[in-house]
Amino acid sequence: MTPRAPQRGGKPSDRGLRNEQVPVWGGLLPPRPTEVDPDLAGLVNDLNDEQYAAVTHGEGPLLVVAGAGTGKTQVITRRIAWLIASQRALPEEILALTFTDRAAEEMQARVDRLVPYGYATTPIKTFHAWGDELLRENAHRLGIAGDLRVLGRAEVVLLLREHVFELGLKRFLPLGNPTSFLGDIAAYFSRAKDEGVDAEGVAAFGQSLIDQAKAARSDQGDPAKAQELNEYADALQRLGEEHGELASAFRTYRSILATRGLLDFGDQVFLAHELLKNDPLVLARARDRHRWILVDEYQDTNRLQGSLVDRIASGSRNLTAVGDDDQSIYRFRGAALGNILGFVDRYPDTTKVVLTKNYRSTAPILRAARTLIRFNDPERLEVKIGISKDLVAVLGAPTDEPVAFRRFRTTADEADWIAHEIAASVASGRAVRDHAVLLRAHVDAGEVTRSLNMAQIAWRSSGAAGLYGRPEVRLLLAGLRHAADPEAPAPLFLIAADPRFHVPPTLLATAVGTARRTHVSLRTALAETGAGNTATTELLGRLAEIVTESTERTSGEVLYRWLRESGLLAELTREATPEADEQIRNIGRLFDVVRSRSRLLELDRVPFLIQYLEELGEAGDDPSAVDVDPDLDAVSILTIHQAKGLEFPIVFAPNLVEGRFPARGRAAPLTLAAELGGTEQVVPEDPRTPDQPNLLDEEALREERRLAYVAITRARTRLYLSAAERAVSGVRARKVSRFVAEALDLSRAQLEESPLPEEAGDRIAGLAVAPPRLPALAARGALTTDQGPLTLSFTAIEAYLACPLRYHYQQRLRIPLPPHHAAIYGSALHAAVAEFHRGQMRGEPPAIDALEAAIDRSWQSAGFISRAHEAARRSAASEAISKFRAIEMADGARPAYVEKDFTFDLGGHRIRGRWDRVDVRQLAAGERTTPIPEITSTGDVVRPTLPLGEDEWVEISDYKTGGRDDEEHGIKRAKEALQLQLYALAWRATTGRLPDAVSLRFLDTSRVATVPVEPKRIEKAHGQILAVANGILAGNMEPTPELMTCTYCSYRELCPASKAPAGRPA
Template identity: 30%
Template sequence: MKENKEKMANLERLNSEQKEAVTHGGGPLLIVAGAGTGKTTVITERIAWLIEQGLAKPEEILALTFTDKAAGEMEERVDKALPYGYTDLWVMTFHAFAERILHAHALDIGVPDDFRLLTQTEQWMLVRENLEKFNLDYYRPLGNPTKFIHALVKHFARCKDEEIWPGDYLRYAEGLRIDLDGMEAAGGKSKINPKSKFQIQKEGVDESEIRRLEEVSNAYHVYQQLLLDRNALDFGDLINYALKLLRTRQQILKKYQGQFKYILVDEFQDTNFAQYELVKLLAGENKNLTVVGDDDQSIYKFRGASVSNILQFKDDYPEAKEIFLNKNYRSRQNILDLAYNFIQLNNPERLEVKLKTQKLKLKTKELTKKLSAQIQGEGEVEYYQADDESDEVEWVVNKIIELKNNNQEETWNDFVVLIRANNQAEAFCNGLTAAQIPFNFVASKGLYAKEVVRDILAYLKLLDNYHESMAMWRILNLPMIKIGVEDLMEINRFAGRKAQSIFETLKQIGVLNRIEEETRRKAAKILSFLEKHTSLAKEKSVKEVILKFMEDFGYSDYLLKNSDNKAFSYVRSLIKKAEELEKRSVDKSLRPFLQMVEWEIEAGEQGDLSKDLEEGPEAVKIMTIHTAKGLEFENVFIVNLADKRFPSLERKEPIEIPDELVKEIIPGGDIHLQEERRLFYVAVTRAKKRLFLTTAENYGGKTKKKPSRFVYETGLGEKFQIQNPKSKINPKSQFQNPKIIEQIIGGAEKSKIELPKAFSYSQLKAFETCPYQYYLNFILKVPTEGNAVFSYGKTMHSTLQKFMSHWQIQAEGQRDLFGGAKEKTKNILPSWEELLKIYRESWIDDWYENKWRKDEYRKKGEDSLKKFYEEILSAPPKVIHLEKGFNLKIGNYTVRGVIDRVDSLSDGKVAIIDYKTGEAKDKGKVDKDQLLIYQLAAKEVFGWEVEKLVYYYLDNNTEISFLGEEKDLGETKEKIIQLIEGIMNFDFK
């Protein structure tokens, strides 16, 4: 009864249009959701409603999103909406979905199932390493042979968005060649292909243009072959190979069409042609497809085709129900009116107009996209035109200070400075720094510019070559070394006079009379570290070398003392790069890693950054408008609104796809200006209470800048023709709350640190063992050294998972072949040689103290697996699940886990097995908590009846089994709640 009331309460909180969308039964549904109208709420409540009504299980719903962040937020909200736990919720990006089904079925279309996914930079490096194979002429200028690699890689990605295969491109170029040759032979009268003839005449295609197209199509073919030769795919391949799989393997298509009873697509306006084709395939005849979109917020679409998907959806599903969400729960009405009046300048290339002019009959009331504010009151809108950039920055900073002082209930997180491009951020970062206002520049790139990363790279360069004097100079200037300026200059002068490296000078530092004794000691320490770490680098991974540098130099301690939590995330990102390289490279030494970084920088790559908007202390956000999509703030500053800055100058694609190959509907009018207007519309609709637009006449050039045309198109140019009085930044006089500064900059307050949304057993165990270590590992995420036991354990788990998975796949194949006859599938095990091969491929080579210990572990693993194989061969278990994930609700919290193996027993009950490396302990000393959590999940999430819980010890292939009583399960729940509440209360002492 209580649960039904909660469900009703959830629906009662929705408005009529939202409720109609959530409770839509079967068939296609189009939801046009304006900014701030609660589209994420509608999607998550619809998922919960479908499950609660018994229309689908969690694993029978597929929700596809545009970004990982959106997928994470949606899953978190579904988690809160469902009263019980769940398993295998398919809420993910298009690429993650395609990757998952390809890993399961890639072999069915001749693609290796252990493929590696390349980043954009890795694609660039692949082309660069194999440049000679591309036979480039037009796209390989002599002075800069790598100039067009980025353009080519981007072009290939765009082709894949349109599902244009290399063969399609080659045939197109060959067709033009045949027609041109035919026209020349017949005096300009070709009868071969009238359409291509028209294309040739219309576009003025000549011999040189056809050679260019042939070069591009051949390069595309070579690139695709290089990927396959290396067992690699790029992001576009994921979607296209998934399409190929489902189109050519009807049995697999039917499997997924049968599984996904309902499909939901978020940000539908930004999906590309190939992604939409995938959605239509999966929806099949059931057509239980819900798409949510808003053409006015389309800022990622190819050539501005913001309306094409929605119009195509209406053509594909003419019977689709249409619901328009226009009640806004974010902004004040005058801000919404400003945005709506502005975006209408994109007419007639908007959905609102298209539906009327194309006379498409609506099944609901006529569409209006004018948003209606549900929050009373008028918002503050202000425009400021500054003399120069410094004046603009000062005005923005002082306005932030003024608003913060006048609105004490607001936090720094309520302020955002929106920029059109990342290179516009520096002036505002400097201004906020001068005013001692905490800020976070949320950028997707820039890892290599971070101080800690530059320090690490400098040290690695030194280990590779002691005579890199620029790198040595940086190490001498490390904050934890602190060599005095006079000593630094003396060392530099001596090195220059003797024409030698700084390293050689440090070795001779005894002859420098004017050097402080403390400096001599520090020099000796640095030289000893160099010797020690050079030896380490010959045997260990780059990650191990980085962590040893951080430890020995006291860098990690320095960052902890200075509360620089962000720096740890930069170190993790750099280590991740090193680990990714090691996975694909035989040579795991420093040189290949440094070469990769050098090539990335040469390619214009700045290094990827994780965009953790909610991590760490509260801060003013500085971000691009693209990054701000989906976010909201009390106070929004849209800056640099000057001509040619915003709207920006149009930059056409260096290599465009021929129109004949494009499958989407390209809009008319000024495509670039329409795109920029949609971007500005997104920026304005981020504002809840206050919106500030700023520009300057001088940004350092010779001529004065005119205000952006957008200023006048909003009507603000005429309304605010006042020059605000200048006031230099003076934080002491204008900012009267130093206590807040101390809290924000000096350390992390409880409420301002992002805590986990869900907890695993390993997290809870770490907190129970040592709360402070938990704080370092899971809250600050300080990179730490691994150990041999961990590497070995991970190797064994991975090996068994892959081996048992191969066994399942072979058994399923036999069932399909022999109609499910049990006698045919009982003993179909991969061979011992296959298991050994999997083990060797899964081997993790890190953190063994020496080669002897590594070989000892390797031998132990082989012996254990041999015994395991013999045992399983003699008595094959009936395995029904491997790596079975779950989300379990305990009180108000969520516990996540992955069960290694679930076996079906003869009486219909199940056994839950968890693998352990090491030897079996005394049953009375076994920590039962992990398996008791799994038993709770089995009961409350899966509805299984458990007969036994098993720890399987691989070293001597023995088991310890038990089963939790109701009392044990109740105590486990209480213990989990107690541990989680300790974390939530920041009890990390």
């Protein structure tokens, strides 16, 4: 199937098309064929003409202007699938870039469903993930270790604080509080990197300001302005010196990062861009690898991301940019609208496709959005390149309700009205989750949540307390804080007040009073007061054990011990509700945080961890809690930024008043200058050229208008706009937002004439009347049914085969487990093996010292029985890696693939994994004495994507630690290993044939157990995997207890069906 060449010609349509007209763009659509290749029909038959043109575009740059609700993600994922299915591209030749992990995961899942055969996974990544991968692959070119450590913002602030007197700061180093500016300085460095500005760029700008100051002082013009000019020159001089100071600190900061082998978040793109700019070989490889590039939400790219994409795409020029300038709302993060507005200028041969058929909102909602956004003309793509972006409502509602606007006297009245409307809507049959409240800032949520609580309406909010504010996490952190400082009153009070420990409230209150009066610790007072109370005595005994253990065990081990002692995890597991599941996942998130933070400590013990967490907290660190279950029947309360990409049947947009929306801009104490790509005008106005228009302020207003546009276009059938004259605590009257007038095409006078509700007294009396009764929420157990198709790993398959309830605990709830020495030992050895193979593939096998360093970087002093046990295991790791290296060096053979990811389709489900090692050897003529094994029960291969020669011997290996030094036992394990059978299935799916052999390579004993691939075992594995998928889809999570399985199950203490003997360690 040859690419269809787009037909050029035609002129842009007139602006102001009616809703019913079909849009026209520069470059008419190629005619859509009446017949489509049967292999591709499923990908394109249900697309409209514009979507079809975008999906089936051939080579060359493509700009897809995708309005709200027009199927943007569908176009991107269908285009990826079409490029693969039409054999224009191999999957690994395509690179799709987006901005959030959630968007990347959703896109990957859609592509997985569209491409029904085994393939090397198409890279679908965030910009930072792609940059991180490039840096790790080329770490040797940068002179840094391959296992890069990336610092978060709070960790950057701590690093700056540690070196604050080395940064050369003066103006930004008040001696009364030397660290007060460090958060702002960290943010400044981050924004500079977003714009591709390094320390030299900041220094040059500072010097230019000093030069301007000198020129201003020498200007002997109007004497009447002499004083004003001197003040202007003084301001320039000071600003220039400040930038010189910042440049010096920036250089030192970069040096500190390099010395300590660290990166910050911005480096993942900044250094990747520098690598592409300065290393022709890396650039050539990137261009060769990524012949087709697709960028989602292109309007949100910053200057550096835009340049990075252009550098790679300038090779093949097969760049698809998908975006909508009217939805560009991340200017405060550095989004450069000029990237999309100037796309056609940079790529003059661009084919432009405009998606205008809206499958989300009703015509009145789209009319309001269009009326509003046209106030941003002429700084819009529609005007710049002569296209029409008028959205056409495709899915008409039974009755197209007009957009409603309500005014209220106070924000409390406004919130009560929202709660009443939602209650009435739910009473009429709507689900609670059909409703959303969208806010300009989350600080405005308080009144709304209060009113919803009063009306007993469930709500959820992504902007609620972070991870550390969650009750289940606060209890666990209190246990660690008590272990770190047993005399501190607050942690002990929080623990003792928890009803799980049954300490009588009056007893606790008495103990607090005694501690205050007698000046003793709360622990001492509680021990004395509660001497006769069994619950109190037991609690203090448990805590004493935790304190003792905290000096001997790692933070993760102590946290797990406290989790068990508190009974929290067992209680949540028994509850088996969506809310309990969410709390368990938050506990798992806490363990992830503790694990990552504790690895930075010189000695991982609770007191040092707590000190570090508190320092991070002071620097603004509070990890996010897990996402709320999207199926939870609750009102969504979101900021408009959070709601981007979402949609709801009914949307409320309250607090639409001047000063709140559009918001008043507040300049940060330290802001990147507009001349360096920032969003603020930090250079003062030149008195010689007064009254120049502030273009930045105008762009800020346009951004706020775009944000309002995004809010409006989240609604499907009903949109309520509202404003209150006064805040509950305020006395000043507030004006209705200009955006309401613009959207509804009303004058301000008409807005102010909108009727207000009844007087406050009548409203208060009305609250006595119960809101419409809400239907009872359906009870929902924790073991909900997964939606197919599934994506499964070997770990998930193995867990389900062992016991479906173990799968539920491990894969769904992700219940945290204590660190185990065997896992730590195995991970460290695998890291060293991977380090060896990476160098081997470059022709530079690492020395033993480098492999020892790789083990040290991965090693954790946790889960061992004693220090002597840990020392013995570390010595064993050195011995194993030394023997491994010697054998590999003597052999001299290089594997064909190492640590290679795979994805393949099996029965409509995706199986993901990674081959540790694949060896491919060319056979001599007549050397093959047995035919290549084959099976009949799979139909999962359509087109191989890994090339193989005419006659090659293929062996796939998995590295193992542990095991007996017994050849017969090793062979038995290799024959029965489901993981090796899965590897063989994956190889068949991606090459069209089975491997000849599979092996287990035991690192401790240096034995290799190699067995031929047996079709009957492959067939059995195929059936097992399908049975697992069917069981999961059916919601079967019933435990299958068995003595041996339960005895060695890590969840045996939680499982109600466990047959493990009491006291037997898992």
